[in-house]
Amino acid sequence: MVRRIINEACGERERAERRAAIRSGRIGASLTTGLHARAITASRRSPEPPCPCARSRSRIGDRRMRPERGKDGTMGSRVTAQQVADLAGVSRSAVSRCFGDGQVSEETRRRIMAASQTLGYRPNAIARSLTGQNTGLIALLLAEIDNPYIDLVLKKLLLAIAEADKRALVIPETRQHDLTGSTMHALDYQADAIVVLGGTVSDHVVEQLRGLDTPVFQFGRQGGGLGGVACDNEMGGRMGGRFLVQSGRRRIAYITKAAATDANRRRRAGFAAALEAAGLPVLEGVAQDNGFEGGYQAATRLFSAPEPPDALFCFNDIMALGALQAAATFRLRVPEDVAILGFDDIPMAGWPAFGLSTVRPNLDLQIGKLMAMLLEIYEGAPARRTVDLVQPDLVVRRTAA
Amino acid sequence: MVRRIINEACGERERAERRAAIRSGRIGASLTTGLHARAITASRRSPEPPCPCARSRSRIGDRRMRPERGKDGTMGSRVTAQQVADLAGVSRSAVSRCFGDGQVSEETRRRIMAASQTLGYRPNAIARSLTGQNTGLIALLLAEIDNPYIDLVLKKLLLAIAEADKRALVIPETRQHDLTGSTMHALDYQADAIVVLGGTVSDHVVEQLRGLDTPVFQFGRQGGGLGGVACDNEMGGRMGGRFLVQSGRRRIAYITKAAATDANRRRRAGFAAALEAAGLPVLEGVAQDNGFEGGYQAATRLFSAPEPPDALFCFNDIMALGALQAAATFRLRVPEDVAILGFDDIPMAGWPAFGLSTVRPNLDLQIGKLMAMLLEIYEGAPARRTVDLVQPDLVVRRTAA
DNA sequence: CTGAAAGCGCTTACAG
DNA sequence: CTGAAAGCGCTTACAG
Numbered sequence: 001m002v003r004r005i006i007n008e009a010c011g012e013r014e015r016a017e018r019r020a021a022i023r024s025g026r027i028g029a030s031l032t033t034g035l036h037a038r039a040i041t042a043s044r045r046s047p048e049p050p051c052p053c054a055r056s057r058s059r060i061g062d063r064r065m066r067p068e069r070g071k072d073g074t075m076g077s078r079v080t081a082q083q084v085a086d087l088a089g090v091s092r093s094a095v096s097r098c099f100g101d102g103q104v105s106e107e108t109r110r111r112i113m114a115a116s117q118t119l120g121y122r123p124n125a126i127a128r129s130l131t132g133q134n135t136g137l138i139a140l141l142l143a144e145i146d147n148p149y150i151d152l153v154l155k156k157l158l159l160a161i162a163e164a165d166k167r168a169l170v171i172p173e174t175r176q177h178d179l180t181g182s183t184m185h186a187l188d189y190q191a192d193a194i195v196v197l198g199g200t201v202s203d204h205v206v207e208q209l210r211g212l213d214t215p216v217f218q219f220g221r222q223g224g225g226l227g228g229v230a231c232d233n234e235m236g237g238r239m240g241g242r243f244l245v246q247s248g249r250r251r252i253a254y255i256t257k258a259a260a261t262d263a264n265r266r267r268r269a270g271f272a273a274a275l276e277a278a279g280l281p282v283l284e285g286v287a288q289d290n291g292f293e294g295g296y297q298a299a300t301r302l303f304s305a306p307e308p309p310d311a312l313f314c315f316n317d318i319m320a321l322g323a324l325q326a327a328a329t330f331r332l333r334v335p336e337d338v339a340i341l342g343f344d345d346i347p348m349a350g351w352p353a354f355g356l357s358t359v360r361p362n363l364d365l366q367i368g369k370l371m372a373m374l375l376e377i378y379e380g381a382p383a384r385r386t387v388d389l390v391q392p393d394l395v396v397r398r399t400a401a
Numbered sequence: 402m403v404r405r406i407i408n409e410a411c412g413e414r415e416r417a418e419r420r421a422a423i424r425s426g427r428i429g430a431s432l433t434t435g436l437h438a439r440a441i442t443a444s445r446r447s448p449e450p451p452c453p454c455a456r457s458r459s460r461i462g463d464r465r466m467r468p469e470r471g472k473d474g475t476m477g478s479r480v481t482a483q484q485v486a487d488l489a490g491v492s493r494s495a496v497s498r499c500f501g502d503g504q505v506s507e508e509t510r511r512r513i514m515a516a517s518q519t520l521g522y523r524p525n526a527i528a529r530s531l532t533g534q535n536t537g538l539i540a541l542l543l544a545e546i547d548n549p550y551i552d553l554v555l556k557k558l559l560l561a562i563a564e565a566d567k568r569a570l571v572i573p574e575t576r577q578h579d580l581t582g583s584t585m586h587a588l589d590y591q592a593d594a595i596v597v598l599g600g601t602v603s604d605h606v607v608e609q610l611r612g613l614d615t616p617v618f619q620f621g622r623q624g625g626g627l628g629g630v631a632c633d634n635e636m637g638g639r640m641g642g643r644f645l646v647q648s649g650r651r652r653i654a655y656i657t658k659a660a661a662t663d664a665n666r667r668r669r670a671g672f673a674a675a676l677e678a679a680g681l682p683v684l685e686g687v688a689q690d691n692g693f694e695g696g697y698q699a700a701t702r703l704f705s706a707p708e709p710p711d712a713l714f715c716f717n718d719i720m721a722l723g724a725l726q727a728a729a730t731f732r733l734r735v736p737e738d739v740a741i742l743g744f745d746d747i748p749m750a751g752w753p754a755f756g757l758s759t760v761r762p763n764l765d766l767q768i769g770k771l772m773a774m775l776l777e778i779y780e781g782a783p784a785r786r787t788v789d790l791v792q793p794d795l796v797v798r799r800t801a802a
Numbered sequence: 803c804t805g806a807a808a809g810c811g812c813t814t815a816c817a818g
Numbered sequence: 819c820t821g822a823a824a825g826c827g828c829t830t831a832c833a834g
Binding site for chain 2: 078122123124125126127129130135136137140142145146151155158159162163165167168169170171172174180181182183184185186187188189190213292293296321322324325328348351352353
């Protein structure tokens, strides 16, 4: 055992005296006394001879080279709970309880709120995170950064997270099979959960993420033992295939990039099943990429064949738009000569210029389910391990009817 | 003065003894001794009779209901610097220095790195933020959430921020004239800087942000006394106008939504100046919105007039695409009958389907300049107060030549 | 180069 | 309901 002598108690005593004074009405809790309170605090912090902490304080105060108080009287976020406590004549604990979910008397709450108002106090979320139950941060791992569908997902998710009063730490992950150092750093912020957006990330990365002690969810991706939500891609493929078959098409092609992402495999499987049920083969349309050019070129190749297809089902809308352009180049009438069907229902698909028929994932429902899973962990529930599949809708516009 | 007796020193002594043992070679710094070290730590934390902190610890340990050690041997991020220090036989300070920019001897660094490796230690960024110079967080205030150009900006900025080893806290701001509570909360995370993306946010919001003690920058917006970067919109407007004039157009319209955003005002001013220099008037094309439909309808109205324009300069590419569609509806040849010019050069503009001529902001240069400003504040420089204008380029494709 | 101590701004049992 | 104390996981002068 060792005894240590701590000399900050004088400040404590001053504070207690002041509290008594405020309560007895000898001093009012006004801005003026607030300044007074600050003077007391300061004297506590740097007794003569000036103690080391004074040096340290000023350095930190300096670090952003801004005054403690804004020119317009609003305070910067440097006001601390102690300052509020001093001005209100209560303890720091009371202030904490008042801003947290603790019990505070009406009178105390009133004083604290008034003081906070005056000083412009807002609790430091970082300090809160260090000691509290959670950080309020949700890390969004953006795997497919140039997928316009993911753009949509990201925006809706950002809105939903803000709505739930959480914060989004957005991390662009440029590697597919490993985590970048930048991502690792972002993960050091103790996010309450991680959401992997998009289907291109490898199972290995998912495995790495599972090694962390943070719940991980996936959006638009299945497998890897992670919970999450996804569009029922197989169902979507089946819906598309069935629709084309029923509208009398016989030479039906599926256009996609060769790479076997999970979403692609499933859409294709459902599609193939639908054609097979009708005794039809799947014509192959291989694209260089999953973008406009890819769709354009794959369709061009198909249209140049001796027996061109009478229907195209494209892995996504952008490719379908490329295919649409190819059809125009070949002077094919859409949908009379060739039906074109996309997937995703990006905003552009609905533009009158295109009138693209497509399979629309129920994005809002997916986001809703994901948010529910996310919020469950704040209730102390263990992270889900299953992927919730959400059924898409067929949107019939002009390009396939 | 008050004397306080602190009983944690026993743990300290044990630690010191152990350090000596490790150094003298009596114990090796292996995984096994690592577990041993943890046992010591544990005994320090809960001496018999079990002290209160044991309770508190277990609660916090429980809070995520995960074991201290993953099934595959990887550690969760719950390993602390103290554990590494114990295993390496050094002080917590040494570990901190090793992961920070402090001075550490080669041997010490080796031991610490080995121990960290074994335990899977990564410094807790939140704790670091609380005590360190900065948080490494950059708040991105996303004002125009459905502007596809801002999508592009956001992605590039996310990449640049990750590249600079900073983290992006992305905040969707749905209100134009005030900050939402959600945004206020996000700002409580002590971001090192705030970047306002997009031009639609009001000066009042900018004023509120300036009240915080965090440097604020703006992207694609001028005024309000905030530093930042923006496309030289006036110059862009002038380039567009001059180009149309020089290609022989005489009845030139400017299409935009009536609302007077800053970018709109400037583009229009430059454009009008170019036409005026040629003695030409600006034909007005008023749109409902700044999207595809808006462009389509405004163009439709212009084409229906007794003397339709022979050139359209649109506020942005999406509107220009709408106008292009309107031209097709009117069976107008582009560019022979009517030239169409956009602004932004979104990826779609370059698709062969459109071949949209447009004014291209130099996005990479803008991002580069913004990042430079952002990084300056980490050097202790005061936030810049001026907006750097970056000159755009004219991209001539098929719709105006 | 190194360790002990103090501190960052909060929260949370604990004991009134 | 309230305050004093301990603690969250780090960093950083300070004094060797």
